[in-house]
Amino acid sequence: MENDSLTRYSEIIEKNRREIVLLRGAGCKWRRCAFCDYHLDFSSDEDSNFALNQEVLGQVTGKYGRLEVINSGSFVDLDRRTLGRILDISIEKKITEIHFECHWIHRGAVAALRKAFEAHGIQTKIKIGVETFDALYREQVLLKGIDETSPAKIAACFDEVCLLLGLDGQTEASMRCDIETGLAYFERVCINIMVENTTRIKPSPPVIDTFMKKLYPVYKDDGRVDILLNNTDFGVG
Numbered sequence: 558m559e560n561d562s563l564t565r566y567s568e569i570i571e572k573n574r575r576e577i578v579l580l581r582g583a584g585c586k587w588r589r590c591a592f593c594d595y596h597l598d599f600s601s602d603e604d605s606n607f608a609l610n611q612e613v614l615g616q617v618t619g620k621y622g623r624l625e626v627i628n629s630g631s632f633v634d635l636d637r638r639t640l641g642r643i644l645d646i647s648i649e650k651k652i653t654e655i656h657f658e659c660h661w662i663h664r665g666a667v668a669a670l671r672k673a674f675e676a677h678g679i680q681t682k683i684k685i686g687v688e689t690f691d692a693l694y695r696e697q698v699l700l701k702g703i704d705e706t707s708p709a710k711i712a713a714c715f716d717e718v719c720l721l722l723g724l725d726g727q728t729e730a731s732m733r734c735d736i737e738t739g740l741a742y743f744e745r746v747c748i749n750i751m752v753e754n755t756t757r758i759k760p761s762p763p764v765i766d767t768f769m770k771k772l773y774p775v776y777k778d779d780g781r782v783d784i785l786l787n788n789t790d791f792g793v794g
């Protein structure tokens with residue numbers, strides 16, 4: 558494998574057991590979310606991305622029948638050969654359910670991806686980062702780039718949602734509302750607690766404290782909710 562300081566393969570053994578791979582693509586096309594600096598994991602060298610991704614995908618065993626593919630962006634940022642390799646590996650290793658990430662602006666590409674995998678009996682689960690259903694906060698503070706306020710309409714193309722909690726201005730009620738809205742409209746919810754990074758958005762210790770005391774105990778054993786207290790909790794990154 559190339560010299561690369563990131564851990565790119567792991568297994569999630571707690572809820573919805575699955576293998577997870579962190580692949581490298583050509584880079585997030587949105588790249589404006591105010592809290593995000595992981596879009597820096599990209600390369601415009603397609604051959605190098607494919608070589609790296611092929612090596613990472615070589616570690617997939619299929620032991621849980623489920624695979625999650627993330628790439629610091631959307632699946633559309635992966636090169637064609639990598640997408641082909643993901644499909645081949647999924648067939649070879651008898652994966653029955655595959656998860657990808659996708660930004661709102663690429664929702665039009667979801668149907669074709671589903672079709673390609675579903676033709677081989679592989680169910681696709683597409684995850685969108687919404688971060689919060691408070692559209693004003695989401696668009697004016699977080700600059701998320703979702704020009705739709707209705708949770709039902711956002712959910713129409715997607716199966717799973719990521720939320721970002723632990724930010725200034727959030728409260729127990731607002732965080733509970735985000736989680737409950739996520740559970741009402743999506744199959745699964747992934748809660749990311751904000752951690753310090755290189756962006757201007759900072760974690761809020763009192764808000765995180767409120768989350769830990771009031772909400773973590775409620776949702777920690779919910780099989781439909783993943784909670785990442787640290788953004789490397791899935792074992793990759």
Ligand code: SF4
Pocket residue numbers: 585586587588589590593594595596629630660686
């Ligand atoms: S869409 Fe995802 S990768 Fe792109 S800037 Fe936003 S959070 Fe980062």
